[in-house]
Amino acid sequence: MLRYLIYLLAFVVGSILGLLYSYKLHGEPYIVDSKLDIKTCIISVVGWNLGLNSSNMIFGGIGFLLAGFVMGERPGYGRKETAIGLAIAIIIYLVLHWIV
Amino acid sequence: MNLMADILINVIIAFLAGSLLLGLHRKIMARVQKRPGPPIIQHLLHSLKFFFKETSFPKTVSMPFYIGIVFILAAVWIVGVIVGPVSKDSLLILFGVYAVYKIVEHNSGSSSGSPYGKASCVRAVLSAATELPLFAAIVLVYLKTGSMNIGNIISYQSANGPLAFSIPLAAIMFFLLLLSKSPYSPFGITKDKALISGFETEHFGFLRGFIMFSESISWYVMLWVFLTLFFGPLTAVGYLIGMIVITFITGFINAVTPILNPNHSVMTQITIGAVCFVGTVLMILI
Numbered sequence: 001m002l003r004y005l006i007y008l009l010a011f012v013v014g015s016i017l018g019l020l021y022s023y024k025l026h027g028e029p030y031i032v033d034s035k036l037d038i039k040t041c042i043i044s045v046v047g048w049n050l051g052l053n054s055s056n057m058i059f060g061g062i063g064f065l066l067a068g069f070v071m072g073e074r075p076g077y078g079r080k081e082t083a084i085g086l087a088i089a090i091i092i093y094l095v096l097h098w099i100v
Numbered sequence: 101m102n103l104m105a106d107i108l109i110n111v112i113i114a115f116l117a118g119s120l121l122l123g124l125h126r127k128i129m130a131r132v133q134k135r136p137g138p139p140i141i142q143h144l145l146h147s148l149k150f151f152f153k154e155t156s157f158p159k160t161v162s163m164p165f166y167i168g169i170v171f172i173l174a175a176v177w178i179v180g181v182i183v184g185p186v187s188k189d190s191l192l193i194l195f196g197v198y199a200v201y202k203i204v205e206h207n208s209g210s211s212s213g214s215p216y217g218k219a220s221c222v223r224a225v226l227s228a229a230t231e232l233p234l235f236a237a238i239v240l241v242y243l244k245t246g247s248m249n250i251g252n253i254i255s256y257q258s259a260n261g262p263l264a265f266s267i268p269l270a271a272i273m274f275f276l277l278l279l280s281k282s283p284y285s286p287f288g289i290t291k292d293k294a295l296i297s298g299f300e301t302e303h304f305g306f307l308r309g310f311i312m313f314s315e316s317i318s319w320y321v322m323l324w325v326f327l328t329l330f331f332g333p334l335t336a337v338g339y340l341i342g343m344i345v346i347t348f349i350t351g352f353i354n355a356v357t358p359i360l361n362p363n364h365s366v367m368t369q370i371t372i373g374a375v376c377f378v379g380t381v382l383m384i385l386i
Contacts (some may be wrong), residue, residue, distance in 0.1 A: 001109045004336060008116040015141040032135055075136040 003057050010061040014047075014068025022073035036080055044070040044078070044085030052089040053096060101254045107178075107186055114181050118316030119144035121323070121347045124284060128351030147312035155305025160213025169211060170307045173204045173314045180321040184328070187188040191238050195231075200226050201318070205290055208311075209299030217366065220299040223289045229366040230280040230287065233373035234271040240270040241329055252327060257332030264330035267383065269376035271330040275346075276372055278322055282350040286357040287365045292377060323347075 043066050050063025067085065070078045123143035130137025148248060157163070176197050183193045209221030242248055245256040257263060258366055264271045280287040290299060303311055320343075327334055327342040334342065360368065 001106065001111065005109050005113050005116075008113060008120075012120070012141065012144065015139070016145075019139055019141065048179060072139055072141050075139060 003060070006049070006061045007064045010063075010065040011068035014065040015072025018069035018072035019074060020077070021069070022077050026074060026077060030076055031052035032076055036084075036089055037078075040070050040073070040078055041081040044081040045088050045100075046085075048085040049092060050081075052086060052093050103186075104258075107182055110181050110186050111178055114177075114185070114317045114320040115147075115313060116144065117343070118318070118320035119147055120344055122283065122316055122319055124344065125351045125354075126349050128348055129284060129355075130353040132352055132355035143312070144315070147309055147316065150304075150309035151306050153305045153309075157309060158213060158302050160301065162180070162211040162213070165211035166302075167209055167307065169204050170303065170310045171210045173201070173208070174310050174317075176200050176204065177314045177317040177321060181317060184250065184321050184324055188254065188328075189249065191241065191248045191250060191253075191325075191329075194321075195238055198234060199231060202231065205299050208303070209290075211300070212302035214302045216295045216301045217299050220290045220292075220295050220301070223292070223295075223362055224299065226362050226366050227280070228288050229369045229373075230277050232370060233306060233376070234277045236373055236377040237270045237274040237277075237329075240267055240273075240377070240384070243381075243384055244270075245295050250325075253329060254333050262330060262332040267380050269380040269383070271326075273373055273376045274326050274330065276369060278326055278346060279350055279353060280369065281318065281322055282354055284354045284368060285350070286354065287369060288359060289362045289365050292359055 047063045047066025047068075047070065050059050051067050052063070054060045054063060067082075070085065071082045072078075120140060120143075125142060127137045127140050134163040157166070180194060180197045183189045183197065205224040205227075206221050209217040209219075209224060212218075232353070238248070241253060241263060244263060245253050247253055247256065253263075260266070276287075279285055282288075283291075295301070323343045323346055324339065326346070327339055331338070331342060359365075
């Protein structure tokens, strides 16, 4: 259970950092941001993949920290990036666990 | 692992996971209603924030109850974590936990001295109707598996398949309880917005923080019990997916359903409970 506690804490800390970072970056009133941010997309893909597909507790924790960072951004930001990261990680998870 | 460490880890997990799930619930409701909604982390941030806010005590409160009931609420759901995820003990204790929770709702409202709290306190008595489907579901699980022990029920399901497929109407009854307990539920008559925040209206500062802490744990515990009782032995990924799916479903239902008035709420719960109970007994007999 300690592993899951670390993952949860990492995700929560990442979300808080992501929220603070994105509010610093985007101070404007709420808008629907349809552009894809490549940097956060890469962070999201790396984060979700480490989180879901790494058996190492430290890498998993780092992964959930990064995933939380993107997912925790202020409303309207980081949605597509999270969806892409999560989709790729789930596909790789399924390939590793069910097909191989 | 040391039992105390196990309890501590499970309680923190229950709090964090419950808070995130309730944040997700709020986000889903917002998206269904075409609002951006707060970040998923918001419920957790609110809970933590209240621990550092100034606490004031209204002149009309009955002080021992007003303060004590909040700690009892937290203690009750910590017992829920110990009986459920930690020791996988008896379902009857969990039923007792839920019964005490109803008493806490009642006393929290009556001790505040506020008319909103008192109206919510009266409705808490009516909303005890949610305990009937819960009790009926527990009885049906016992009739099917021959045990009240959660560990034995898990073993039964690993040998015979998930109970959700053999007694689906009992699962629906338990789901009704989850729906009743979820925020902004059509059956949430104790927290009707006409009563401001119901029995919580006069609890400020760290007292509200404790209430939110307990609500997060209670959501996690009830989802855990539902998934464990009806979907057999699950892995951590299974629990995660199950909890997110149920939060999605309840969020969607609550976003599109107005709150029922107390009479309709109680009658609906009792009717669904009775139909599902009779249906399940017939299924077991036939």
